[in-house]
Amino acid sequence: MDGLDRTAPQVTAGIYKYDAYDRQFLRDRVAEFRGQVDRRLAGALSEDEFKPLRLMNGLYLQLHAYMLRCAVPYGVLSSDQMRQFAVVARRFDRGYGHFTTRQNIQFNWIKLEEAADAIATLADADLHAIQTSGNCIRNVTTDEYAGAAFDESVDPRVYAEILRQWSTLHPEFSFLPRKFKIAITGAARDRAAIQLHDIGLAARRDASGAVSFEVWVGGGMGRTPILAYRIRERLPEAETIAYLEAILRVYNALGGRENIHKARIKILVRDVGQARFTELVEQEYARLPRERYRLEPEVVAAIQAHFAPPPFAVLPQADAALAAACDGDAEFAAWVGRNTHPHKVAGYISAVISLKPIGGIPGDCSAAQMDAIADLADRYAFGEVRVSHVQNLVLAHVRKDELYALWQALRPLGLATGNVGLLSDIIACPGLDYCALANARAIPVAQLIAERFADLHRQHDIGSVYINISGCINACAHHHVGHIGILGVDRKGEEYYQITLGGSATNDARIGDIVGPSFAYDQVTDAVETILRSYLAIRQAGELFIDTYRRTGLAPFKEALYATA
Amino acid sequence: MQLLEQGRPAADRWLRVADAAPIPDDVAALIGLERLAEVPAGRTAPLGVVVGPATLPEELAPLLNRVALIAVAFPKFRDGRGFTLGRALRERFRYGGELRAVGHVLPDQHLFLLRCGFSAVEVADGADLAPWTAALGRFHTAYQAMVTDKATLRQCMRRFG
Numbered sequence: 141m142d143g144l145d146r147t148a149p150q151v152t153a154g155i156y157k158y159d160a161y162d163r164q165f166l167r168d169r170v171a172e173f174r175g176q177v178d179r180r181l182a183g184a185l186s187e188d189e190f191k192p193l194r195l196m197n198g199l200y201l202q203l204h205a206y207m208l209r210c211a212v213p214y215g216v217l218s219s220d221q222m223r224q225f226a227v228v229a230r231r232f233d234r235g236y237g238h239f240t241t242r243q244n245i246q247f248n249w250i251k252l253e254e255a256a257d258a259i260a261t262l263a264d265a266d267l268h269a270i271q272t273s274g275n276c277i278r279n280v281t282t283d284e285y286a287g288a289a290f291d292e293s294v295d296p297r298v299y300a301e302i303l304r305q306w307s308t309l310h311p312e313f314s315f316l317p318r319k320f321k322i323a324i325t326g327a328a329r330d331r332a333a334i335q336l337h338d339i340g341l342a343a344r345r346d347a348s349g350a351v352s353f354e355v356w357v358g359g360g361m362g363r364t365p366i367l368a369y370r371i372r373e374r375l376p377e378a379e380t381i382a383y384l385e386a387i388l389r390v391y392n393a394l395g396g397r398e399n400i401h402k403a404r405i406k407i408l409v410r411d412v413g414q415a416r417f418t419e420l421v422e423q424e425y426a427r428l429p430r431e432r433y434r435l436e437p438e439v440v441a442a443i444q445a446h447f448a449p450p451p452f453a454v455l456p457q458a459d460a461a462l463a464a465a466c467d468g469d470a471e472f473a474a475w476v477g478r479n480t481h482p483h484k485v486a487g488y489i490s491a492v493i494s495l496k497p498i499g500g501i502p503g504d505c506s507a508a509q510m511d512a513i514a515d516l517a518d519r520y521a522f523g524e525v526r527v528s529h530v531q532n533l534v535l536a537h538v539r540k541d542e543l544y545a546l547w548q549a550l551r552p553l554g555l556a557t558g559n560v561g562l563l564s565d566i567i568a569c570p571g572l573d574y575c576a577l578a579n580a581r582a583i584p585v586a587q588l589i590a591e592r593f594a595d596l597h598r599q600h601d602i603g604s605v606y607i608n609i610s611g612c613i614n615a616c617a618h619h620h621v622g623h624i625g626i627l628g629v630d631r632k633g634e635e636y637y638q639i640t641l642g643g644s645a646t647n648d649a650r651i652g653d654i655v656g657p658s659f660a661y662d663q664v665t666d667a668v669e670t671i672l673r674s675y676l677a678i679r680q681a682g683e684l685f686i687d688t689y690r691r692t693g694l695a696p697f698k699e700a701l702y703a704t705a
Numbered sequence: 706m707q708l709l710e711q712g713r714p715a716a717d718r719w720l721r722v723a724d725a726a727p728i729p730d731d732v733a734a735l736i737g738l739e740r741l742a743e744v745p746a747g748r749t750a751p752l753g754v755v756v757g758p759a760t761l762p763e764e765l766a767p768l769l770n771r772v773a774l775i776a777v778a779f780p781k782f783r784d785g786r787g788f789t790l791g792r793a794l795r796e797r798f799r800y801g802g803e804l805r806a807v808g809h810v811l812p813d814q815h816l817f818l819l820r821c822g823f824s825a826v827e828v829a830d831g832a833d834l835a836p837w838t839a840a841l842g843r844f845h846t847a848y849q850a851m852v853t854d855k856a857t858l859r860q861c862m863r864r865f866g
């Protein structure tokens with residue numbers, strides 16, 4: 141301990157701080173939305189006209205109520221913003237929020253009459269719901285360990301913020317054929333799934349320190365899962381916006397608009413072919429007035445300043461302290477083994493708060509938990525919290541010698557489940573419990589599986605395996621890239637589940653293979669157990685589930701699953 | 706139809722020529738793009754064309770010195786192709802004539818249209834113009850440098866023109 145009271149940190153970790161311009165912009169946006177709701181309530185806007193406008197403010201009509209999806213730009217929150225989510229959860233929802241795979245948070249019980257007030261409440265903490273839905277450029281997502289990860293060469297938050305600004309109410313790209321998602325990574329390991337986005341950017345730094353981007357385009361999930369292709373290997377930093385403009389212009393002009401299922405950029409790329417698509421983009425790029433679109437170094441520097449590292453201490457004893465704590469407490473040691481990620485600064489570590497307690501709803505967080513997490517972030521992590529794309533929370537910069545205290549504080553809050561990357565760290569979409577588009581339930585399936593494997597020792601024995609459960613083909617839970625993907629389908633009005641194996645969302649991205657005929661609701665857990673038993677039976681030393689699958693392919697699993705059928 | 710030019714109500718000096726009607730040679734005439742071949746080479750009165758949302762800017766490039774008005778049709782307000790078309794005409798081809806949005810557009814798109822280089826928008830007869838003008842005064846800041854902004858402005862500099 142350095143003796144300083146950090147419960148109200150003077151210096152928080154890098155968070156983009158709004159200035160007068162940004163605040164004015166948000167106020168204007170709230171006023172605009174209030175006007176739109178009023179016009180809708182007065183009948184001046186038809187529901188058909190209102191729908192895209194409310195969607196661009198994150199307001200969906202769900203099965204039981206309106207759902208408000210608030211943006212957590214690239215997943216980074218200050219502790220005060222987390223507290224404001226708690227306020228919204230209490231005042232406008234039923235005391236809960238739901239963190240999503242898009243690094244956002246959703247409130248499921250919003251009344252239309254109160255929507256503008258909810259959005260104004262968010263704006264009080266520089267939060268908003270802009271472009272969390274609609275056919276526009278959505279919230280840019282990135283690595284949850286950005287600015288902290290040991291394997292990072294470029295801090296992707298800087299560019300994610302630049303792209304957030306550029307895409308905010310973009311006059312030309314707010315009525316695209318379909319939604320448009322951009323992901324960005326700056327680390328060796330891709331934790332942002334860039335090959336599964338409309339545009340994926342991998343930032344690199346060359347020997348001189350200059351930043352450039354690998355640009356991937358045309359990836360996506362949904363009913364036609366396609367991996368992106370690399371359209372540029374080394375795009376200079378200054379050209380980022382120009383090149384993205386070129387891609388978006390080609391897409392906006394030529395993307396399909398007749399059929400909602402054929403409107404994503406991946407379909408355009410597939411239909412015209414990668415070579416032709418590249419040619420179209422390069423042509424468009426070559427004729428843009430490049431001066432105007434140049435990303436000026438001053439702009440980058442100004443935004444970079446917001447993400448300056450927090451004042452890290454020199455902690456020569458921290459590793460020893462952590463080792464001692466682990467020696468003294470096996471449960472803590474197991475949690476550390478799963479729920480932490482190596483930090484680039486000696487003596488620090490990133491800690492993951494699992495929002496997947498056994499039997500809980502993946503991604504759900506109560507207002508009381510939000511407040512408590514905010515306090516812990518102030519106490520232990522420079523007042524900053526991240527939302528990960530697997531629906532967990534991350535405290536990015538924790539002193540190793542304070543990790544034990546943090547864990548002890550998390551336990552009574554029900555937030556110390558040591559299952560990150562394990563079987564019960566399931567990604568599930570809201571499914572039929574909330575979502576108007578769902579074919580089948582997803583949350584209860586996740587709960588059943590987690591309960592079947594509730595014994596953490598058993599989960600440790602099985603090792604890292606990602607299970608993703610989507611309630612319909614829209615694939616909000618990314619089932620295509622789960623090691624085990626589960627997709628809810630409708631079979632004559634009954635809930636059935638199709639299982640895929642071998643998907644991956646990282647550097648070796650891959651769409652999973654369908655095992656065979658789908659399973660009824662009450663058979664899914666057995667099927668998952670069969671798959672994992674088969675794996676345990678045939679795995680070789682050191683193999684994770686995904687490794688075994690890649691070695692053997694589908695055959696042994698298929699055999700086990702359908703042998704008795 | 707009511708007409709808003711740069712956000713202000715204006716009289717429409719253009720005659721919208723119906724598809725089968727003859728093209729008058731003594732008044733400003735707005736015709737469908739496909740009828741362009743019927744226009745005599747020596748025409749002196751102003752000529753305008755209505756273009757569909759699928760039109761690409763390069764298709765219009767050869768006629769830009771013949772027309773004083775391009776009316777871009779929005780079949781549905783959700784169809785945003787016209788924004789890209791308008792911006793390309795201004796930015797790439799330096800088209801300096803009138804650029805009008807016609808069809809189904811919403812007041813909430815008014816500012817976007819002007820920032821993409823549109824100079825006018827057609828509004829249905831009888832529609833309240835208040836939301837249209839309110840939409841232009843709504844935002845005091847923006848993050849993009851658009852064709853209507855000062856040439857020195859760059860992306861993410863957060864100022865209007």
Ligand code: SF4
Nearest residue numbers: 569575578611612616
């Ligand atoms: S995958 Fe389908 S059911 Fe699940 S949240 Fe998305 S749209 Fe709804």
